Amino acid sequence: HQQPCVQAFSRMVKMWKQGCTRRRWCMGYERRSGYYTVYKQMYRMERQTVYKCCPGWVQHDNEPGCLHLLCSDGTCFNGGKCSEAGSQVCQCPAGFQGPRCQYDVNECTAENGGCHDQCCNTIGSYHCKCPAGQKLQEDGKSCGDMDECAVVNGGCQQGCVNTHGSFHCQCQAGYRLHADGRTCIVIDPCTSGNGGCSQICQNERGIAKCECHPGHYLSADNKSCLDIDECAEGRARCAHRCVNTLGSFTCVCNPGFELGADGRQCYRIEMEIVDSCQDNNGGCSHHCEHTTAGPRCSCNDGYRLDFDGKMCAELDECETGESCCSQFCINYAGGYECACKAGFQLNADGCACDALGGEEVDAEEAAGFATAPGLQFRGPPQLLRYTLGTIYEDEDPRGELTLVQRVVCLDNTFGNDCSLSCEDCLNGGRCNSEHSGCVCSPGWTGIICNESEYVLCFEFSM
Template identity: 50%
Template sequence: MRIASSLELQLGMPNVCADQEMSMLGGRQPCVQAFTRMVKVWKQGCTSHSWCMGYERRTAYYTVYRQVYNIDLHTVYKCCPGWTREGEEMGCLHRVCGANTCFNGGQCARTGDQICQCPLGFNGTRCQYDVNECEVDEGGCEGYCCNTIGSYYCKCPEGSRLGPDGKACHDVNECEELNGGCQQTCVDTPGSYHCECSEGFRMHADGRTCIAVNSCSVLNGGCEHKCVDMGNNHYKCDCRKNYQLKRDGRHCELRDPCEDRNGGCAQLCLAEGGRVHCSCRPGFTLAEDGKNCEDIDECSSGHAKCSHSCVNMLGSFSCVCHPGFELGADGKQCYRIEMEIVNSCEKNNGGCSHHCEHTTNGPLCSCNHGYQLDRDKKTCVDSDECVSGESCCRHFCRNYPGGYECSCRAGHRLNPDGCGCDDIDECLSETSGCEHDCVNTLGTYECFCELGFRLDRDQHSCISLYDRELEEEVDEEEEAHEQLEAHRLPDLLFRKAPQLLQYTAALHSRYDSDDDDSDGGDSEKELEIQRERRGELRLDSSIVCLDGSFGDDCSVSCEDCVNGVCSENRDQCECSAGWTGIICNKTCPQGTYGQACNSLCRCQNGGSCDPVTGKCLCPPGVQGLLCDDGCPRGYFGRHCRKKCNCPNNGHCHHLYGGCLCSPGLYGRFCHLCEY
């Protein structure tokens, strides 16, 4: 224990403060370690009771030292800050206060126990501590108290504002300013507010906007461009400039300004980006107004370059030669008539395949009917009327050089006009071969037998239904069943009861065996033989339509034909080009077109045919008469081997690969939306 001398400072002396000092002491600490080794030893009784050498494990121990350090804390007594000791005084009796002694604006105190006199908001011997005014009663704030260095301030919750005293909070009426941002009704509440909508409207997700139940605010009313609110929960769609509404009343399509009075142009009109550009035909120039065309006087301007005389005409000019001269092939140079005129068609028919006509510009070739000029304007090649749609064939068309020939399906004959096909009435022509009765149908016929007979397997001959043993039984029953109603024939279906034709069928219940003496397998087999003999279960059903009706169930008449006319026999609808079906209400299947949809579509690269004319409708990026100038969907390049990099396997330019965007999209990859 350490005893302080009377000369040292001690706790209790004036202005003496205790302080902790730390010292580090170093020393050596012993540590015992061990190691093991093998040593040689002599052992007795290894073999034949003799000594031998062996090994044993021996452990040795040794001591090492390591340096360790200890931290020693002890209390010392010093003069408190701002005080000092002189000599061997019993305490620190002399005040020390300089320019840097007091902090935060504090000043040295001349009297009292404090060294520094602190300003409001600070304390401590040297004014080094901030006073937290919010610790006591929240600084007197009604809302929140916020402490700052040397001071504090009050803050109010959202929906209220600070009063003039800087401490009290008053409610704010948010509805007073701009209706609180509400579109319709603003309702103030203590510390807050909310918006409400009138009847017939609902609140938007933003909590401020009111949306009518039927208005443009919901998905733009379904409009592609603009939605115009008409009030009373009604609206209509409108399009941007140079666009017009489609028939659906929602989508827009680009309006061609040139279709409206030719865009105001006197001659040629070209629409680019919705704007009109007027131009003139050769021989005219555009006037200053940019719309009208003025005639160019080629003779005065020197553009005609006639060797003799020039006559100006509206939009053109004509060169005239002096007597004794003839106008050359260029229409400008005049040549003296001194040589015999050579007929250009005399040698090798002018190179023409068919007809040659001599002109001043050389031979003019033409072709016979059924042929057309090739690209060389001399050779005549056959025109395939069956493919081009020029043929008038109703059923089948066969092309041959210079013309074509029509033919009909089985059961039809070619009409005298060489185009249409008429049904053959095999019953009238006596080619049916029916033994009893014959009923004609469209393209064919059917044979029927009289009462008491059935058709044979050849579907022409008639075989008696009854054996001689049953003739008497049949005679007795004929009087009771003279009229056989249609509903008694379960295997036939009539629109009305037959009036002109008689049909017979073996009724299953009428000829069932009543013999109870025979039973077992023999009885069943005999019954089956009797049914086979009578033709039961072999009656072929047929549908015969009367009173000008036709169709699978005799439910169609000529008044039902929608895209065609009724035939002369009033037994079918003759469809217009591009239509098919019993009543001509179905368009031609994909890949066909024309009359009776008999022509095949030859469009390539995803093109589709117009069902009436067969004209190819090419997809974006593909062009040509048969859509042959382009690549299939998803490919581009000279050989169509490069793949398009367009989203959703979209179309791209067949040469450069640029994406061709659908309406409403733009951007390099059609990934941006205009609306």
């Protein structure tokens, strides 16, 4: 059929127009579009249905299909022949049925075809079938177990175990069965408890191998990691001192040096020498000595340095056994004195007690002055010290007894009952350096500078 096709083209045409220079009208050119039509020959497809009849069928009067049976050579299948009479088109041999003998007779419908398990019908015949994992026996009807492992190991990568009617795969030590039930993959023992390793666990074909971080070594159990003492083994190579740490070490320099960038060498540093005892006596309660390492504290006699290395605590020589007294020991702040029993006098060495040549002191009198009021003792009459004066012929035998009181008070207090403090000093008196009494102005005496003399005297008859 003919199909029109319109084509376009352009051309220049002469035109009169107004507004030209010096003229009202002038000739010019303008572009115009032109069109023309051509025809081309086209083809189109028209569909029609044509019926080709199968053997045994025929089409009548242009009917839409092959609707009529026709028995001829090739109409009957499976050895069937055209029937001369009756409605059946073909006469079928044994095992087949249908108008054209195209259907197989199901032999399995009668007693399952004699099969012990499954019966499968086929064209003109049948056969028995066994379930998975079993195979047909020689009689062609009964089923027996089939050893799947006998054929390509059952498809298992490693081990194959046959069971009745089935089988399963198994893997060697260090492997586990994959989800496909046949492939074996390596077990990673490090995923469970780090394989028993204390630090690093490496998987080597399903076996855990333990390793350690730098600065450690593997112990004899091949699992635990122990620290390497680089200082003891000489690996550190520190210029001055080495301090071992867990898994490593640190170099330390002596005073007056600083550690270099390599962490091992020590370099002398220029620094201004400052007396560490200038500020607050270096924190020492008694004596301070400046050293390159800082202040070094020491104590007066009768004191010992406390655990903090700064404060000085009183040393009780009587309790520690450091005194030389043969009988009684009297302790006081910063020292001690010895005393003797009745009938003895202190030796010139200040330690031993010598027996008196005269009559012994009456026990009741000795007990009398031993319990003089206002005296405090650390123990039974250890604080008692007495002296006998010279006996003249024309005088009554008398003696002078001097009692000395030694009491140690705490918390910067003093006095017989430790009830006095530095605030109680009178008449211009000031507290001493140990805060254990008052230092009086000239002309005054006494524990708080309130009297001119402090002597307790007792007389007793011999």
